[in-house]
Amino acid sequence: MSHLESSAPGRRERKRQQTLDHLANTAWTLFEALGFDAVTMERIAEDADVAKGTLYKHFPVKEALLRHRFHRELADALPAVFQEIAGLPTVETQLHAFLARNAEWSEQHRAYLLPYVRFRLSEAHVKAVEQRSGLDQVFSHLIRQGQANGEFRMDYAPELLANYLQFLYLAVLLRWLLDEGDSLAVEFERMLNVFLQGLKKPE
């Protein structure tokens, strides 16, 4: 029994991942065809040809199927984005660039974001690292870098500041989803501006 799960996934774990992907893909197809709300868990199970209980075991709620897909998308896209912003001179500009990319992505997934965001807020009680949103980790990383740089104030933990930024991000996103005023990218700029005025060291 190896304690390094990554080195010995075993067939069971492989099949699990396979089933997860299969379920999420089946669900996604249905979402795109019928709209998120119109799709029922029973229908997903039926189309995926598994028992209802099996689907519920892997994905206790419909939104978890979205998470599975989005996390995979994020994991696939992140390296390229990081490479893209790595060349920028300051963490401030990196944050702006990152949010600009995020705005594009959000516009493409607009239809799913409202239920998804609510779901993520509802499961905030899960503190497990792998459950933390990708955003949280990206923000933590960049802010820590900015602190090491001397760009940002050092008197707060980067995790705390990242948490603040994440909720400011949510504020903007929800406003955009509901009111649909200016472009999301512009709203992110505004928010970052306000946040950074406090985050940046006074010179």
Added chain:
Amino acid sequence: MSHLESSAPGRRERKRQQTLDHLANTAWTLFEALGFDAVTMERIAEDADVAKGTLYKHFPVKEALLRHRFHRELADALPAVFQEIAGLPTVETQLHAFLARNAEWSEQHRAYLLPYVRFRLSEAHVKAVEQRSGLDQVFSHLIRQGQANGEFRMDYAPELLANYLQFLYLAVLLRWLLDEGDSLAVEFERMLNVFLQGLKKPE
């Protein structure tokens, strides 16, 4: 038919308010006795001696019963709080004092805040003024005052800034509800500090 509903409430509206209070009070008693989660809508209706459909008509979800009570509490407490903080010299200190008061209140209602906050986030799509949280309006008011004062930057609308502050408030509150680290008041101080460094004009 008067178009001023406040001038001609009518018996119907009076009874409605009466029923609302009765339902919310009955529910509150049950919540305190059995815990929020353990109380069912059916039980509330039964104890209040109304049909299930009637309860659902006034309060589509259980959390709405909390909102009714909390809004009333807020409305009752606000005047005193405003009077208390009015004497403070700057809006910055007023914000600190207000959040300190809010921290006390939150600690007393801790058990209900998690479901309540989630509920409020879920109904964010309701843009009606009377639905906007009391906090939102308090923050707007204070920030507008701070802008008029010359304390705060003027390049953003107070409503937008209040929205940011509200989500930072939520960030702190949720962290406290889930992780239970330092005292809520301290966490509010920290958050306000970060927010104000950006909100305050550089001198």
Added chain:
DNA sequence: GAACATTATTGTACGACGTACATTTTGTGC
């Protein structure tokens, strides 16, 4: 590789929760 232990999947049946609707009661305007 054979027997045992563990975990996952199936299918069904059940219970809780919210909704719909026809009926009755209550309030409003003439």
Added chain:
DNA sequence: GCACAAAATGTACGTCGTACAATAATGTTC
């Protein structure tokens, strides 16, 4: 008072998620 509108009642129903016992698949030990 009467006629109309609106709200409350109670029941019946449909949906959704869960529980459970039986079965299948995987992992482990010798």
